[in-house]
Amino acid sequence: MTENLELYDVTILGGGPAGMYTAFYSGIRELKTKVIDAQYQLGGTLLYYLDKMVWDVGGIPPITGKQLTEHLIQQVNTFEPTIVLGQEIDDLERRDDGTFVLTSTAGDRHWTRTIIMAIGFGGLRKSVKIEIDGAERYENTNLYYSVHNLEDFRGKRVLISGGGDSAVDWANELEPIAASVTLVHRRDQFKGLERSVSNMKASSVSIRTPYRVEGFHSEDGVSIQQVNICHAESGESEQLHVDAVIVCHGVTYEYGRIREWGLGIGKWNLDVTDKMETAIPGIFAVGDFVHYGSKVMLIAGAFNDAVLALNSAKLYIEPNAEKMARISSENTRFNELNRQLGVVDDDE
Ligand SMILES: Cc1cc2nc3c(=O)[nH]c(=O)nc-3n(C[C@H](O)[C@H](O)[C@H](O)COP(=O)(O)OP(=O)(O)OC[C@H]3O[C@@H](n4cnc5c(N)ncnc54)[C@H](O)[C@@H]3O)c2cc1C
Structure with a gap:
């Protein structure tokens, strides 16, 4: 590299519910993680219904879009990923060593081993x-x-x-x-x-x-x-x-130059495999951006996609890694966090 770019394991494009939960799960799996969003706040489409009640997210009683956004932001910060806001990414470079460089419309560059596309339905919302x-x-x-x-x-x-x-x-x-x-x-x-x-x-x-x-x-x-x-x-x-x-x-939706990356985006969505793989090895996709047979276009569906995509990215980077993260009680990643919450571990 000619520039002093920092290499990340996973770069998540999009900071809506799918992108934020993917970043949290990426932390559980101990990957160096970055989230980039074109908006100046995390939340994605949730930011457009902050006052609406959301009833159908598992384990969460009725909650406003604003409260759900706050919970997701608190959760995404658990493992302190790098969060970059206000950058629209439109260019992708695949390097000879298999890594990728993403570039924003303003010329900011991001170097990464894998990419998880969480860019929502129809792409970027733009004002008319x-x-x-x-x-x-x-x-x-x-x-x-x-x-x-x-x-x-x-x-x-x-x-x-x-x-x-x-x-x-x-x-x-x-x-x-x-x-x-x-x-x-x-x-x-x-x-x-x-x-x-x-x-x-x-x-x-x-x-x-x-x-x-x-x-x-x-x-x-x-x-x-x-x-x-x-x-x-x-x-x-x-x-x-x-x-x-x-x-x-009003607003329009557009994928812009991302359409030219070779992912094969259809009119609105991108077809992915059951492992959330795209047509480009090392790039995975989640949330409302994707389509597959039983896809659920809800926040619950986005969370499921996130776990699948992240596990695929982990195996792409470390082929001998475990297929999925251990449950919270068996995951050493949570020991220190439990201590901070005042929870004493049975084994200690
Ligand atoms: C009015 C309304 C009400 C809804 N109510 C519910 C409900 O009650 N329950 C429910 O489960 N679901 C509901 N949904 C659906 C839910 O909001 C979506 O399923 C969810 O937001 C999908 O999350 P996502 O992260 O995939 O996409 P999004 O939330 O759309 O986030 C995509 C993010 O990607 C960013 N992005 C896009 N392109 C780029 C780029 N080139 N560079 C950088 N960033 C980029 C965008 O800025 C955006 O922040 C509702 C949707 C709407 C519109």
Whole structure:
């Protein structure tokens, strides 16, 4: 290697339920583990239903998506894997020695013996961009497609474009924090949850319908200071002064350049063997990304895939290793952790 890259046994692409449980199990099997996700938080699809109750995960009583995400994050950290967030991986290099180098769209590189793909159904969720020439130049300043930190908007005049769940939810979340919130939507009806829409209408959010955003004006060429909105029927234009613009025009799913890796991805999923093997030796796949005869597209199914894939990766790296991890009580990996929990081992 020409660069000072650190070699990992297992690199898991995707930090949703499948990726997180795979990383935990990889720790049990004493493999040096890294998890990479394009999002800035672990949780995968769970992050899109944080308030929903989840009833069907074995051994866990009804729990919100948020609580389940927190439990999974606590569990994944048990063996302290390396976690890399905010990196979209799109390139794969297979080296002569059988190892792989993964590269992100920003050029970050990761060196690994095996890869476990946990990239979900349909691949990466991407925001639909606003159709205004040159809008991308404001993405580094005050044009947002998602909200990572509510505090970024404290005391600001915020304009939100869109009429679905996200637009309405962000309007409600930001209303008590921002100096003002204006929601611009091209229709009079909203697609958001009825209760959220009623809350928004009863609040100080200024609702401008049927209007669409037709242009941005910048005095410094760096950030947006004014937004031109246009009445959908009369065509009449108006200028609004803003400090930040949030665009919520929906999402698309795409595998991007991962399709070119030679895995043989179908329209939505990837066919794998019963050992979670893909067409490329050393690369395994799990969770909603995969398809096989009896595949269960639920979190319970993702957990099962995780164990199978990780055991396959372990045997790929160490062909003489045990086929699966021992049960917790027979696994020395848990002795120290039991002590930390105050549990005394019978044999001691
Ligand atoms: C509204 C809704 C409600 C649901 N309710 C339930 C329920 O009650 N019970 C249940 O069991 N299941 C439920 N599910 C299904 C469950 O969420 C999925 O089965 C589960 O999330 C699959 O986990 P995963 O880790 O395979 O994929 P995901 O959770 O989709 O995670 C994939 C991760 O991979 C990352 N990724 C993708 N491509 C890249 C890339 N190129 N580089 C870096 N990172 C990448 C993504 O950012 C994402 O974080 C629900 C699903 C939805 C949509």
